[in-house]
Amino acid sequence: MAKLLYSMGEVAGLLGESTSAVRYWSNYFEKFIKPARNAKGNRLFHPEDVETLQQVQFLLKKQGMTLDGAAARLSEDRRSVEKRVKALNSLKEIRAQLVEVRKAL
Secondary structure (H helix, E strand, O other): OOOEEEEHHHHHHHHHHHHHHHHHHHHHOOOOOOOEEOOOOOOOEOOEEEEEEEEHHHHHHHOOOHHHHHHHHHHHHHHHHHHHHHHHHHHHHHHHHHHHHHOOO
């Protein structure tokens, strides 16, 4: 069962990035990422925000785009980016399962 809200540290752990990078991306891509805030002012991310951050990470780290280029790509053609990120995540899961099978042998 998925969580309703993720803290900054949890999102950073899921992405394998630093909290400062996640904070910067959430500020830079505020058009696409709308975190909620708790009483202390800490960001709480919805699952949709986490998916968007994964897409941003893919565009920046895997595709080598600039921040402006990634923002333009998300504005223009978000569906293709979403499909590629989902495919990449599926392949990572399959690889992890194969590693587990190899260990079991």
